[in-house]
Amino acid sequence: MTTQWREFEERVKRLHVLASVGGVLGWDQETQMPAKGAAARGEHSALVAGIAHEALTCAEMGDALAAVTDEPDLSEAQQTILRETKRERDRAVNVPQARVEEMSRVQVLAMEAWKTARGNNDFPHFAPHLQRIVDLKREEADHIGYASVRYDAMLDEFEPGATSESVSDM
Numbered sequence: 001m002t003t004q005w006r007e008f009e010e011r012v013k014r015l016h017v018l019a020s021v022g023g024v025l026g027w028d029q030e031t032q033m034p035a036k037g038a039a040a041r042g043e044h045s046a047l048v049a050g051i052a053h054e055a056l057t058c059a060e061m062g063d064a065l066a067a068v069t070d071e072p073d074l075s076e077a078q079q080t081i082l083r084e085t086k087r088e089r090d091r092a093v094n095v096p097q098a099r100v101e102e103m104s105r106v107q108v109l110a111m112e113a114w115k116t117a118r119g120n121n122d123f124p125h126f127a128p129h130l131q132r133i134v135d136l137k138r139e140e141a142d143h144i145g146y147a148s149v150r151y152d153a154m155l156d157e158f159e160p161g162a163t164s165e166s167v168s169d170m
Helices: 003-031 035-057 059-069 076-092 097-120 123-144 150-158 164-168
Strands: none
Touching: 003 035, 003 059, 003 076, 003 097, 035 059, 035 076, 035 097, 059 076, 097 123, 123 150, 150 164
């Protein structure tokens, strides 16, 4: 294993640790967070999302990716890590960090609003939060870019290369 690969791998590991921290914050929100902790948790979540976004989109990650792209003798697993990290970065560099942080913050607050609305059978309480998420996702799609249908930018995150047209043909 080359020095360049080890450096790249350390950067990828950091991304996974940050994702794990975000997961723990989400789990705690669902299981133990006091009801009035949503605003603070939104800030925690936004901070971690912002740090992860910066780690993925920084010039050093771009350099690390470039340094290992043509490395010979990568295992199939290493090739997959390289391909998927590049793909994730290519999408992320187009989205402003502030937008990533805002989405994270809004999702935490929306989850708490949804819990209240669900318990009270009061969709109007949740509706503005849902609208904000939809608006932010539309903005994200615009930043990422798409050929003809905004939804394709979001679909591509989960089904690479798929489009709303190709899915509807199934």
